[in-house]
Amino acid sequence: MAMQRCCPPPKLVRRDFEPAAALLKAVADPYRLTILATLAANDHEVCVCDFTDALPLNQPAVSHHLRVLRDAELVTCDRRGTWVYYQLAGDALERLNAALATIFRKKVHA
Amino acid sequence: MAMQRCCPPPKLVRRDFEPAAALLKAVADPYRLTILATLAANDHEVCVCDFTDALPLNQPAVSHHLRVLRDAELVTCDRRGTWVYYQLAGDALERLNAALATIFRKKVHA
DNA sequence: CCGCTGTATTGACAAACTTCGATACAATGG
DNA sequence: CCATTGTATCGAAGTTTGTCAATACAGCGG
Numbered sequence: 052m053a054m055q056r057c058c059p060p061p062k063l064v065r066r067d068f069e070p071a072a073a074l075l076k077a078v079a080d081p082y083r084l085t086i087l088a089t090l091a092a093n094d095h096e097v098c099v100c101d102f103t104d105a106l107p108l109n110q111p112a113v114s115h116h117l118r119v120l121r122d123a124e125l126v127t128c129d130r131r132g133t134w135v136y137y138q139l140a141g142d143a144l145e146r147l148n149a150a151l152a153t154i155f156r157k158k159v160h161a
Numbered sequence: 162m163a164m165q166r167c168c169p170p171p172k173l174v175r176r177d178f179e180p181a182a183a184l185l186k187a188v189a190d191p192y193r194l195t196i197l198a199t200l201a202a203n204d205h206e207v208c209v210c211d212f213t214d215a216l217p218l219n220q221p222a223v224s225h226h227l228r229v230l231r232d233a234e235l236v237t238c239d240r241r242g243t244w245v246y247y248q249l250a251g252d253a254l255e256r257l258n259a260a261l262a263t264i265f266r267k268k269v270h271a
Numbered sequence: 272c273c274g275c276t277g278t279a280t281t282g283a284c285a286a287a288c289t290t291c292g293a294t295a296c297a298a299t300g301g
Numbered sequence: 302c303c304a305t306t307g308t309a310t311c312g313a314a315g316t317t318t319g320t321c322a323a324t325a326c327a328g329c330g331g
Binding site for chain 1: 172179182189190202243246257266
């Protein structure tokens with residue numbers, strides 16, 4: 052009565068996806084995407100106060116999102132006097148592409 | 162006493178990042194990355210039972226993660242008899258790259 | 272020093288996500 | 302039909318995440 056096996060056992064992928072998932076999670080938020088896109092559109096740095104102006108969030112919430120991006124090392128910050136300026140990390144795009152590549156990289160080929 | 166303005170007002174980016182964020186959120190999980198990578202590594206389809214074998218999750222949890230990926234239209238499924246086979250959506254990589262591109266696309270240039 | 276402004280951190284609460292057990296649904300074999 | 306197996310959904314924990322109010326910290330001007 053045993054049915055035949057459903058399919059030949061597939062190649063099981065057993066890598067550690069935690070780092071890639073953590074990086075993707077850091078960008079998987081509309082406000083954080085807005086922040087990153089604003090930084091990308093402005094080659095010069097952007098002051099925190101501009102984000103608090105632009106986003107419908109209060110100042111601590113903006114600071115929280117900036118911290119998530121900082122912890123993921125997708126942005127860097129630089130305090131000059133009273134103000135803190137953020138900019139995109141140089142390898143942000145590269146690291147995000149690498150995270151996506153963990154999904155699609157085939158056996159030997161690419 | 163008023164200090165000078167912190168910086169020239171930056172180009173404010175005000176796009177709708179909800180769709181991109183939703184797509185990225187769907188992949189921002191280690192188990193779902195494992196599922197996607199397994200599907201990518203196996204050009205043929207993969208049966209649900211293989212995921213329940215490979216992941217340290219019970220069957221409803223696996224089904225939940227597959228549903229998240231289905232809702233994001235990153236995978237498609239096909240029931241044949243008792244078994245359900247999943248495969249990567251053809252445009253999965255393209256759509257994820259497009260989501261990342263929402264961040265980095267500059268004004269006119271690229 | 273003191274007060275002021277910009278930013279970061281903390282604590283509390285609500286919402287969302289993940290997981291599990293139980294159960295329902297689908298398809299096959301008897 | 303009925304029992305069995307594979308898969309999906311439901312409902313209820315536990316955990317994480319996002320937001321706010323309050324507060325702390327940093328740097329400047331007086």
